[in-house]
Amino acid sequence: MCITKKAIVFLYLYVTIIRRLQKNITNKQKLMKKVLFIDRDGTIIQEPEDFQIDSLEKLSFVPKALSQLRKIQEELDYELVMVSNQDGLGTDSFPENTFWPAHNKMLQILEGEGIVFDEILIDRSFEEDNAPTRKPRTGLVTHYMQHEDYDMAASFVIGDRPTDVQLAENMGCKAIFIGDKKHPKASLTTMDWEQIYLFLKGQKGRTSRIKRATSETSIEVAVDLDGSGKVDLQTGIGFFDHMLHQVGRHAKIDLSVKVEGDLHIDEHHTIEDTAIVLGEAFLEALGDKRGIERYGFSILPMDETLAQVALDFSGRPWLMWEATFNRESVGGMPTEMFYHFFKSFSDMARCNLNIKVEGDNEHHKIEAIFKAFAKAIRMAIHRDPTDLEIPSTKGVL
Numbered sequence: 001m002c003i004t005k006k007a008i009v010f011l012y013l014y015v016t017i018i019r020r021l022q023k024n025i026t027n028k029q030k031l032m033k034k035v036l037f038i039d040r041d042g043t044i045i046q047e048p049e050d051f052q053i054d055s056l057e058k059l060s061f062v063p064k065a066l067s068q069l070r071k072i073q074e075e076l077d078y079e080l081v082m083v084s085n086q087d088g089l090g091t092d093s094f095p096e097n098t099f100w101p102a103h104n105k106m107l108q109i110l111e112g113e114g115i116v117f118d119e120i121l122i123d124r125s126f127e128e129d130n131a132p133t134r135k136p137r138t139g140l141v142t143h144y145m146q147h148e149d150y151d152m153a154a155s156f157v158i159g160d161r162p163t164d165v166q167l168a169e170n171m172g173c174k175a176i177f178i179g180d181k182k183h184p185k186a187s188l189t190t191m192d193w194e195q196i197y198l199f200l201k202g203q204k205g206r207t208s209r210i211k212r213a214t215s216e217t218s219i220e221v222a223v224d225l226d227g228s229g230k231v232d233l234q235t236g237i238g239f240f241d242h243m244l245h246q247v248g249r250h251a252k253i254d255l256s257v258k259v260e261g262d263l264h265i266d267e268h269h270t271i272e273d274t275a276i277v278l279g280e281a282f283l284e285a286l287g288d289k290r291g292i293e294r295y296g297f298s299i300l301p302m303d304e305t306l307a308q309v310a311l312d313f314s315g316r317p318w319l320m321w322e323a324t325f326n327r328e329s330v331g332g333m334p335t336e337m338f339y340h341f342f343k344s345f346s347d348m349a350r351c352n353l354n355i356k357v358e359g360d361n362e363h364h365k366i367e368a369i370f371k372a373f374a375k376a377i378r379m380a381i382h383r384d385p386t387d388l389e390i391p392s393t394k395g396v397l
Contacts, residue, residue, distance in 0.1 A: 032151040033079055035144060036072070036200075037167070038117075039135075039159030040084035043178055044069070045106055047160075051087070054098035059105060062178075064193035069115045071197050078200070081144070082120045083157075083167070085135050089124040136166035145171055156187070158196065198290055198388050206381075208285035212277045216269040217261040221277045225285050225381050227254025235259040235274060237267055239331025243370045244274075250374035251381075267333060268340075275341045279348025286381065289313060294391040296380030300372035305359030307368035309376045312352040315397040319346045322356040323369065330362050338366060342373075 041047040046060045053059060073080065088094045110116070121140040125131035133139035144150050157168035160178040165185050168175035176196055177186035188199045206225040213219070231248035233241040235257060248255035257278070261270030286292065297310040319342055325335035346353045355373070359365045390396060 032154070033149055034077060034151055035081055035118075035155040035173075036078045037081050037083045037141060037144075037155065037157045037171070037173065039157075039161070039164050040082055040106075042160035043158060043164075044082075044110075052094055052098075053102050054094065056102055056105060059102045061109075062193065066110070066113050066115070068193040068197040069110070070113050072200060073115050076200055078155075079118045080115070081141075082117045082122075083135065083140060084121070085123050085125075085163075088126050089122065091124075136163040136170055138167070138170050141167075141171060156200070195388055202291070202383065202388070206285045206287065208281040210277050210281045210284065212273065212280075214269075214273065217259060217273040219260075219273055219277045220256075220258045221274070221281045222254075222256040223278075223281045223285050224254035225282075228252060230254045232256040232258075235270060236261060236263050237270060237332055239333045240267075240271060240274075242331070243366065246367060246370040247374045247377070250371050251377040253377070253381075267337060271333065271337045272340050272344050275344035276348050279345040279350075282345075282349040282351075286313060288390065289397045290390055291383040291388040292391060293380050293382045293384075294397070296376035296378065298372040298375035298379070300368050300375060302359075302364045302368040302371070303361065305357065305361060305364040305368045307357040307365070307372040308355070309369065309372035310354040311373075311376045311380055313349070313380055313397065314352050314392075315350045316352060317347045317350050318352045319343045320354040320356075323365065325362050325365065327362045330366055335362065335366070338369070 038044065041051070041053060042062070044062060044065050045053060046062060047053070048058050069080075072078065086094065086099065089099055090096050107117075107120075123131065123133045123135065123140055125134045127134070131137070131139070138145060145152060152172040153174075155171075155173045156176050157164050157171065157173050158176045158178070159165070159167075162183070165175040165177055165183055167173075169185060175183070175186045176199070177183040177189045178191060179189055180191055182189040188196065190196060190199075207223065209220070209222040211220045227248075229249045229252050231245050231254070233244050233255070235241050235244070236259060244255065244257055247253070257274060259270055259274055261267075261273070263270060292313065294314070295310075295312050298308070300307045300309075319339075321339050321342070323338070325338075327335060329335060342353055342355060345351075355369060357365045357369050359368070
C-alpha cells in the first residue's frame with residue numbers, strides 16, 4: 001500500500017487539530033464553575049407558620065446554617081446563589097416595606113460571617129399565576145443553564161420543599177433536600193447543615209499526593225480513591241509494577257507511583273519504602289472516613305490458587321499472614337518482601353490486614369493476593385453519600 005505525501009500531511013493536520021480540540025475541552029472542563037442554588041425560607045432562615053418573614057422578630061437562622069455556609073464558602077469551590085419564592089411580594093398581602101428590613105438584616109448577618117451570595121433571585125408571583133420564574137420553573141436561572149462556563153451537572157439545588165428538588169431536575173442539577181423523610185430524587189436528605197457541608201466536601205474527591213526522600217529512595221505516590229483504574233507505575237522493578245497495576249485496576253483507583261531506589265544494592269528499600277508512602281497516601285485520601293464501608297474482603301481464585309484477603313480501615317495496624325513460597329524470588333522480587341510490603345502498608349495506612357493463600361504456582365499465588373487485596377480495598381473505601389456517619393461506635397477512626 002502506497003501512502004502519498006499529501007495523505008501524510010493531511011493525516012498530520014487532522015491529528016494536530018484533534019489533539020488541540022481535546023486540550024481545549026480539557027481546559028474548559030477545568031475552568032467550568034459550580035453553583036449552589038440555595039432556597040431561603042426553611043433552608044437558611046426558619047420559616048414561620050404564616051410563611052412570611054415580614055418583621056425582624058420573625059428572623060432566626062436554621063441551626064448550623066451560618067457556621068456551615070461559612071465553611072462551604074471558605075473551603076469549597078462553589079458560587080452561592082439564593083433562589084426564593086416570595087408569594088405576592090409588593091402586593092397588599094406582602095408589602096415590600098415589611099420584607100426588605102428582615103431580608104437585609106439576614107444578608108448583613110451572613111456577610112458578617114463571611115458569607116456573600118453571588119446573586120439573589122426572588123420571584124414575587126403567586127403559585128396560581130404559574131409564572132415561568134417561579135420555582136420549580138427555571139425562568140430565574142436560565143442564564144446559568146445557558147452559559148457555557150457553568151457546569152450544571154456538578155451543581156446543586158438546596159432546599160426544604162419538593163419544588164426545590166424538581167427545580168434541580170429541571171435544571172440538570174443534583175438536589176440536597178432538607179427534611180426528615182428521604183426524598184427519592186435527592187442526592188442527600190438531611191436536617192443537618194453539617195452533613196450538607198461534609199457531603200459537598202466529599203464531592204471534591206478523595207485524593208492524595210505524598211513525596212518521601214531518603215538516602216536510599218526518592219518516592220512520589222498519588223492516589224485518587226474515586227478514580228477509574230488508571231495507573232502510571234515506574235518502580236524500576238517490572239514484576240512490582242505488574243502487581244501494583246492489579247491494585248489500581250481492580251480497586252478502581254487512579255494510582256501513580258514513581259520511584260528512584262538503590263536497586264544497585266538490592267530491591268528491599270524500593271519495595272518497603274513504596275509500601276510506606278502508599279500507606280500514607282491512603283491514610284490521607286481517606287480523611288476522617290465518613291460514609292465508607294470500612295470493611296472489605298475478597299476470596300479470589302486464580303487457576304489452582306485461592307487467595308483470601310480481609311481488611312479493616314480501623315485506624316489500628318495489624319497483619320495476619322499465612323503465605324509460604326517455595327522460590328526465593330519471582331520476576332526479580334524476593335518473595336520474602338511481599339510480607340514486608342503488606343506489613344509496611346498496614347502500619348502506615350493504619351489498617352488491619354488478614355491475608356491467606358494456598359496453591360502451587362508462586363506467580364499465581366502472589367498475583368491472586370494482590371488482586372484480592374485490591375477487591376477488598378474497593379469494597380472498604382466505597383462511600384454512601386447519603387450516610388456520612390463515621391463507621392464506628394467510637395465516633396472516630
